[in-house]
Amino acid sequence: MTAVIAPGSPRVAPATGVASWFSDGWAVTKRNLIKIKRSPDMLIFAVLQPIMFVLLFSQVYGGAIAVKGTDYTQFLMAGIFAQTVVFGATFSGSAMANDLKNGIIDRFRTLPMSSSAVLIGRTNSDLVLNGISMVIMMATGFAVGWRVNGTPLEFLAGVGLLLLFSYAFSWVMALLGMSVKSPETINNASFMILFPLTFVSNAFVPSDTLPTALRIFAEWNPVSSLVQTARELFGNEGSTPTPDVWTQQHSLATVLIGIAVMLVVFVPWCIRRYESISSR
Amino acid sequence: MTIIEARGLTKRYKSKSGPVHALDGLDLSVPRGTVKALLGPNGAGKTTTVKVLTTLTRPDEGSATIAGIDVLADPRATRRVIGVSGQYAAVDENLTGFENLDMIGRLYHLGRAESQRRARELVDMFDLTAAGDRPVKGFSGGMRRRIDLAGALVTNPEVLFLDEPTTGLDPRSRLSLWGIITDLVKEGTTVLLTTQYLEEADQLADDISVIDGGRVIAEGTSDQLKEQVGGHRVVVSLMTSDAREEAVRILTRYGDGEPVVSSDGRTVDVGVTNGPQSLQSVLADLEASGIELHDAGMRRPTLDDVFLRLTGRSTEVNAGDPDETAGPSGTKPKKPKKPKRSKEKAA
Ligand SMILES: Nc1ncnc2c1ncn2[C@@H]1O[C@H](COP(=O)(O)OP(=O)(O)O)[C@@H](O)[C@H]1O
Ligand SMILES: [Mg+2]
Numbered sequence: 001m002t003a004v005i006a007p008g009s010p011r012v013a014p015a016t017g018v019a020s021w022f023s024d025g026w027a028v029t030k031r032n033l034i035k036i037k038r039s040p041d042m043l044i045f046a047v048l049q050p051i052m053f054v055l056l057f058s059q060v061y062g063g064a065i066a067v068k069g070t071d072y073t074q075f076l077m078a079g080i081f082a083q084t085v086v087f088g089a090t091f092s093g094s095a096m097a098n099d100l101k102n103g104i105i106d107r108f109r110t111l112p113m114s115s116s117a118v119l120i121g122r123t124n125s126d127l128v129l130n131g132i133s134m135v136i137m138m139a140t141g142f143a144v145g146w147r148v149n150g151t152p153l154e155f156l157a158g159v160g161l162l163l164l165f166s167y168a169f170s171w172v173m174a175l176l177g178m179s180v181k182s183p184e185t186i187n188n189a190s191f192m193i194l195f196p197l198t199f200v201s202n203a204f205v206p207s208d209t210l211p212t213a214l215r216i217f218a219e220w221n222p223v224s225s226l227v228q229t230a231r232e233l234f235g236n237e238g239s240t241p242t243p244d245v246w247t248q249q250h251s252l253a254t255v256l257i258g259i260a261v262m263l264v265v266f267v268p269w270c271i272r273r274y275e276s277i278s279s280r
Numbered sequence: 281m282t283i284i285e286a287r288g289l290t291k292r293y294k295s296k297s298g299p300v301h302a303l304d305g306l307d308l309s310v311p312r313g314t315v316k317a318l319l320g321p322n323g324a325g326k327t328t329t330v331k332v333l334t335t336l337t338r339p340d341e342g343s344a345t346i347a348g349i350d351v352l353a354d355p356r357a358t359r360r361v362i363g364v365s366g367q368y369a370a371v372d373e374n375l376t377g378f379e380n381l382d383m384i385g386r387l388y389h390l391g392r393a394e395s396q397r398r399a400r401e402l403v404d405m406f407d408l409t410a411a412g413d414r415p416v417k418g419f420s421g422g423m424r425r426r427i428d429l430a431g432a433l434v435t436n437p438e439v440l441f442l443d444e445p446t447t448g449l450d451p452r453s454r455l456s457l458w459g460i461i462t463d464l465v466k467e468g469t470t471v472l473l474t475t476q477y478l479e480e481a482d483q484l485a486d487d488i489s490v491i492d493g494g495r496v497i498a499e500g501t502s503d504q505l506k507e508q509v510g511g512h513r514v515v516v517s518l519m520t521s522d523a524r525e526e527a528v529r530i531l532t533r534y535g536d537g538e539p540v541v542s543s544d545g546r547t548v549d550v551g552v553t554n555g556p557q558s559l560q561s562v563l564a565d566l567e568a569s570g571i572e573l574h575d576a577g578m579r580r581p582t583l584d585d586v587f588l589r590l591t592g593r594s595t596e597v598n599a600g601d602p603d604e605t606a607g608p609s610g611t612k613p614k615k616p617k618k619p620k621r622s623k624e625k626a627a
Contacts, residue, residue: 020389023386023389024386024387027383027386027387028383028387030383031372031374031375031379031383034374034375034379035372035374035375038374038415039374102370102372102373103366103368103369103370104370104371104372106336106364106366106370107364107366107370107371107384107431108387109335109336110334110335110336110359110362110364111359111384111387111388112356112357112359112360112387112388112389113387113388117387276338278331278336278337279368279370
């Protein structure tokens with residue numbers, strides 16, 4: 001090792017404001033994307049899982065589940081999209097828990113960076129991962145006969161809404177990730193919550209086919225509103241009447257309110273939590 | 281001039297067995313350009329002190345300033361003047377060594393070109409040129425440590441915090457790390473390091489704060505601390521441990537305090553005021569009692585003795601503390617061998 005450690009290197013480099021906020025967010029996003037690139041298993045999982053879901057549901061249940069006015073594959077796709085992006089958001093939680101465990105959060109917290117950058121980088125890169133999943137799912141859907149009946153603008157609005165929802169939900173999961181003791185907890189806990197949330201909904205079957213208690217849950221379930229909106233925007237809803245519940249009749253408004261609430265509540269909460277956590 | 285100043289730091293944690301006083305009124309003051317060692321056993325509060333000073337943890341009470349900046353009021357400004365290498369290497373496994381350092385440079389807002397230049401420079405300086413472009417995943421413990429330390433040096437900070445920098449390193453890596461720290465100090469960096477190794481504090485630090493139970497229990501240069509235990513120690517090794525009790529009696533006669541018996545019962549030592557004379561008297565009495573000696577001599581007290589005197593516990597006792605192996609990164613630090621006392625004896 002050479003004797004001189006610090007030949008004329010900069011002592012202090014203050015930078016403030018929007019520019020540093022962007023560059024910090026980007027530095028962390030880049031780090032997360034490198035990780036995705038370097039762990040092919042993660043990418044393969046993100047790609048194969050949606051393919052498997054699309055094929056499994058459309059081919060296995062396609063014949064058994066009847067949907068009025070359209071075929072099951074058309075009906076199914078919005079449901080699969082919603083389920084995938086909701087589950088995709090849990091990655092933000094387990095990644096935060098991992099970063100905390102590995103001590104890298106401690107490193108970040110001793111740097112003069114913007115305190116939201118780590119969270120923004122996290123949720124950004126998970127959005128990218130979810131976007132990749134979406135593209136793969138759509139391609140698979142087209143291959144098994146899914147067709148979009150809405151206008152191109154409606155189609156883009158549907159995709160955008162799904163991704164925005166998953167982005168907002170990432171913040172909820174990130175908070176969970178910073179609150180649990182180990183990354184395993186977050187995986188187990190999210191399965192316990194997300195399976196009922198996505199399956200007791202209109203994602204895979206029209207909610208009016210469910211027993212009363214489950215039907216009421218499904219109708220008020222925000223995931224149902226997301227699915228309903230996407231389905232309508234893609235023109236895949238068939239002739240099943242929309243349940244006479246406010247959250248279904250005004251599904252777009254419900255989803256937008258849901259997204260706004262998640263962001264308004266959880267973004268500041270996450271940042272506050274981040275500012276006091278440290279690995280142990 | 282004082283660059284790190286902490287007053288009355290307290291920090292309580294809740295635990296199953298009631299509240300833990302991780303810090304219990306800790307005071308600290310470090311002059312610019314010096315090395316301060318926080319010396320203490322596991323659980324003494326070393327890491328908590330470092331976390332408070334590096335803005336990771338807020339204390340319940342107390343205040344701290346670094347380079348005139350109020351750490352609690354302005355953590356962001358504090359972060360611009362410090363570099364930190366925590367107890368467990370905080371590096372991203374998926375990034376290469378270079379990428380880790382480049383990212384840190386960006387987060388210090390050095391700009392693209394400067395970040396990359398500095399990252400490359402540090403990779404080379406830390407002898408990681410060959411491995412620098414491989415993901416850290418495949419690095420050995422010593423290499424991770426070096427990358428982590430390099431991360432603390434990206435901006436050549438005024439104040440460097442190193443929490444147990446050599447725990448778990450092999451002797452060669454330890455020595456090279458000591459070399460780096462010494463060089464940094466020559467260039468004017470102030471270093472606060474924590475350690476469980478008396479030898480390390482002895483080697484590196486200008487000034488030592490012995491901490492236990494979240495409080496500073498003694499402070500001073502290594503020589504000043506040794507002074508507290510007495511000028512010299514008389515050490516005798518017995519041929520058989522049977523003669524131990526008689527030897528203890530004789531050493532008590534000439535010593536300043538209680539003699540200390542080694543765990544195998546064959547070495548007894550005691551602090552004395554007048555070294556040579558006491559040694560002669562002890563030897564004469566031992567001979568008169570017919571006690572056979574393996575070895576005998578006089579030595580300067582070590583920090584081990586200081587610690588024992590201050591806490592009533594030997595540092596060896598702490599070696600088995602389960603806390604130490606529970607690193608968050610799963611890398612289990614192993615203890616480098618401590619020098620055996622008997623080897624330090626002057627014949
Ligand atoms: N986050 C925490 N939660 C609960 N107890 C803690 C936490 N951090 C430290 N402690 C406790 O505080 C005491 C001091 O810990 P620490 O500062 O890590 O000691 P050291 O670094 O000297 O080994 C220990 O008893 C430890 O168990
Ligand atoms: Mg510690």
